Amino acid sequence: MKKPNRTFSFSLIFLFLLLLTPSEVVATWWFISQLSAVGTRILCDNIPGLVSRQRQLCRDYPDIMLSIAVGAKQGVTECQYQFKNNRWNCSTPDRDTSVFGKTVLKKASREAAFAYSISSAGAVHAITRSCSRGELLDCACDPTKRGKGNDEVGGVFDWGGCSDNVKFAMDFARKFIDARENKERDPRAMMNLHNNKAGRRAVRRIMKLECKCHGVSGSCSVRTCWLAMMDFRKVGEYLKEKYHDATKVSVNQEGNDLLLSSSSSQSRKPSKADLVYFERSPDYCRRDTRTGSLGTAGRICNRTSDGPDGCDVMCCGRGYNTKRVQQTRQCECKFHWCCFVKCHECTETVDVNTCKGARNDRLPPDRGATDSTASRTHGSTMYDGSDAHNALTEGEVGTADVLATPSDLNSPNVFGLEAHQQTATNSRKSKKNRSRNRNRPKTENPN
Numbered sequence: 044m045k046k047p048n049r050t051f052s053f054s055l056i057f058l059f060l061l062l063l064t065p066s067e068v069v070a071t072w073w074f075i076s077q078l079s080a081v082g083t084r085i086l087c088d089n090i091p092g093l094v095s096r097q098r099q100l101c102r103d104y105p106d107i108m109l110s111i112a113v114g115a116k117q118g119v120t121e122c123q124y125q126f127k128n129n130r131w132n133c134s135t136p137d138r139d140t141s142v143f144g145k146t147v148l149k150k151a152s153r154e155a156a157f158a159y160s161i162s163s164a165g166a167v168h169a170i171t172r173s174c175s176r177g178e179l180l181d182c183a184c185d186p187t188k189r190g191k192g193n194d195e196v197g198g199v200f201d202w203g204g205c206s207d208n209v210k211f212a213m214d215f216a217r218k219f220i221d222a223r224e225n226k227e228r229d230p231r232a233m234m235n236l237h238n239n240k241a242g243r244r245a246v247r248r249i250m251k252l253e254c255k256c257h258g259v260s261g262s263c264s265v266r267t268c269w270l271a272m273m274d275f276r277k278v279g280e281y282l283k284e285k286y287h288d289a290t291k292v293s294v295n296q297e298g299n300d301l302l303l304s305s306s307s308s309q310s311r312k313p314s315k316a317d318l319v320y321f322e323r324s325p326d327y328c329r330r331d332t333r334t335g336s337l338g339t340a341g342r343i344c345n346r347t348s349d350g351p352d353g354c355d356v357m358c359c360g361r362g363y364n365t366k367r368v369q370q371t372r373q374c375e376c377k378f379h380w381c382c383f384v385k386c387h388e389c390t391e392t393v394d395v396n397t398c399k400g401a402r403n404d405r406l407p408p409d410r411g412a413t414d415s416t417a418s419r420t421h422g423s424t425m426y427d428g429s430d431a432h433n434a435l436t437e438g439e440v441g442t443a444d445v446l447a448t449p450s451d452l453n454s455p456n457v458f459g460l461e462a463h464q465q466t467a468t469n470s471r472k473s474k475k476n477r478s479r480n481r482n483r484p485k486t487e488n489p490n
Contacts, residue, residue: 073115073162096222100215106180107215110173111166114216118165121279122158128352130327130339130359133158150334151231151321157286159235160242160318161279163220167246168275170212175205182211185270192268194252204255204269209247216243228298230321237301237319244316245281249273282318289318328359329401340400358398366395 073092087093087101087108101108122133131154148155174182184205192202220239224232253271256263290313291304301319303311313319325331330338344354344363354363374389 073119094223097219100219100222104181104215106178107170107173110169110179111216111219114166114169115162116165117169117275118162121165121275122161124276125157125161125279125283128350128357130342130351130357131324131336132342134337148335150325151234152324153286153289153318153320154324156234156238156289156318156320157282159238160245160282160285163216163239163242164245164278164282165275166216166220167209167212167243168272168278170215171207171209171246171272174208174211182208184208185210188270194268198266200254200266200268202269203267204253206270207250207272209250209270209272213243213247230294230298230301233294233301234292234319234321237313237315241285241316241318242282245278245285246272248316249277249281285316285318289320290314292319292321326359328361338400339398342398344396344398346394346396354396354398361399361401363396363398366397367392368395369393 087098087105093101119133119135123135126133133154170179170182173179175184177183185208187210188202188206190202192200194200217240221236224236224239250270250272252268254266254268256266258264292301292313293304294300295302301313303313325334325336327336328339330336330340339357339359340361342357344357345352346354346363346365348354349356351357369390369392371388371390373386376384376386378384
């Protein structure tokens, strides 16, 4: 008897429950990243957020849709990696079919620009990889890379091997992802289309030439070369730089094109490689249902850093709590022939700092903290780590952005909920003891 596919069954149940649960914001194609294990026919017909053109492409090219799902997930993961030390850390709210939440969908900010570009880049990267591996029926290696070629210093080589077919991936990603945007006199659609394109171009822009030498004794008299994509981490780093240098734009008088907003550049268009935005970003310090900001309460910060991960910046001047914990990690690893690595387990005591929250930033009762780090932690007592103003009173620890990320990502709020519960328990015990002492009758000293 054939065993049922548990992953498939679970995904169907998850999708069914999600469709019954109203979402706070509209769905997007990004939601495919959450359902990569679901059969393509079911995914195409039922996933929220796809327009009719996208559903048709999904039905016609089921193998490519699996690559797009991988690329969408890759984009989310890379976004969370690049922003793990920032106030906005690319969180993916639970049961939210928009994936990135209100902050990205409703606010035309730098963060929205990055989210759209990295998602588009992820789709291109994954489709291209599948083409080169021979996993897709409609594409293979780049057919244009034949004959002779020249490198940057004028060296001649022969095209060979399998050059990554980025052009096919860019064309398909454009047809699928851009199908949702109606450009005609819609400023936000124009912004999204521009950033989608910038993300696609980023994959092609940072490709590398790889070569193999041929000749007597490795003389390299003849070279065979091919174009290969960089690791997606490099694409993420490239787009993160573009995020920092993002260009504020406005719409021209006809309402059909984007122009630079600076007063001296009213007639200039933004570069195709640049990310663009309309609105200034919120500070992301506090939970705000209007903007979709989850706030930084409970986020881990670095007490000695002056960067965005530093407690002064991350906690927005509210102060932080410090918890001394024991972490168990692998250490003294040695390679043994052949072929495995053996490690010992080492336990060390470290201080973990978490941001305090604002008084109206309390942790919801049904929301907990998750630890996505590889180490195991054992908590002890918590003590105040800062005298900053507007700090919370004892026991008031706010919520944090909870990520569904790989183990190498920095998980926010590993200890926020645990500290809150422990402090609240101690507070209740203290009140109970004081009440018991007041009600206890006084006894005279027999002596």
